[in-house]
Amino acid sequence: HSRLPGYATHQVGVAGAVLDEDTGKVLVVQDKNKTTNAWKFPGGLSDQSEDIGDTAVREVLEETGIKSEFKSILSVRQQHNHPGAFGKSDMYIICRLAPLSYQINFCTRECLKCEWMDLVKLATTSHTTPITSRVAKLLLYGYRQGFDKIDMTMKEYPAVYSGMVYRLYHRELPVNLEN
Amino acid sequence: HSRLPGYATHQVGVAGAVLDEDTGKVLVVQDKNKTTNAWKFPGGLSDQSEDIGDTAVREVLEETGIKSEFKSILSVRQQHNHPGAFGKSDMYIICRLAPLSYQINFCTRECLKCEWMDLVKLATTSHTTPITSRVAKLLLYGYRQGFDKIDMTMKEYPAVYSGMVYRLYHRELPVNLEN
Secondary structure (H helix, E strand, O other): OOOOOOOOOEEEEEEEEEEEOOOOEEEEEEEOOOOOOOEEOOEEEOOOOOOHHHHHHHHHHHHHOOOEEEEEEEEEEEEOOOHHHOOOEEEEEEEEEEEOOOOOOOOOOOEEEEEEEEHHHHHHOOOEOHHHHHHHHHHHHHHHHOHHHOOEEEEEEEOOOOOOEEEEEEOOOOHHHOO | OOOOOOOOOEEEEEEEEEEEOOOOEEEEEEEOOOOOOOEEOOEEEOOOOOOHHHHHHHHHHHHHOOOEEEEEEEEEEEEOOOHHHOOOEEEEEEEEEEEOOOOOOOOOOOEEEEEEEEHHHHHHOOOEOHHHHHHHHHHHHHHHHOHHHOOEEEEEEEOOOOOOEEEEEEOOOOHHHOO
């Protein structure tokens, strides 16, 4: 059957796991009006035409006051009939970010708490969501063994028809296969 | 600013790179009415509430007649103001699939040509798109060195609030960090 015209079926949410490599601490929040005592990574919905990494950096800044820069994509989750998406599907992406500032000034309208938490603690606490726990373990693996073990890094490419740029995320290629 | 209510901003397209590990050949098509002589992986838009891997398997079957099974996600591309998406953004995902049948019976309405092509040839030909070439090189790397080098594998998790299941894609965790 015909695939045209295209139509939007997904909202895209992005969270940022901001890891301070010097201290081994990661930035976490507790949302207001959500599950009690569940630590998670700050994040929210993409604005129209906003790149994945830009959403992560913006949401982290809005919620926590921390400035950061995009490093990679760590995970992608797809969920259908998402409660917040009016029957649409939800694509939720967690990015690895590096901090550019350290002084927390969190949004009291969105967050109940915000702190720099030891990554080992986040990876082992029961006071978190299944996804956050999983990605904390993944991040810990990368922190210990090298981020090349866990990252999907970004490359920009020219779009064939439009003359625009698109961004492709995948595992690193070895140098001999780059051309 | 408020992130609620959610709204759909993206269409999601999925392509399948079906690799026959016994022969080192990969399934490629040339679309009708597109760039001349450009080999690419078969694929198309997700239906409402369709999982990424299911879209890849369905589109491959519809376009080429080849049955396959989902193995992993290889790459994610985000593009804004996509020509086919009416000002919405486009998320385009390429999956690694394994063939379950081998006899091509391609859709002459969608495709001009379809064949099993040597993966080395696809990775080096100029008769393809930049993304296809890139992912062919990535797939070649995985074929030679182990798919763990290139895969984002899928795990299912219970969704906290809804009692539904969601699917999370990320790099493999070492066994000692699984719990």
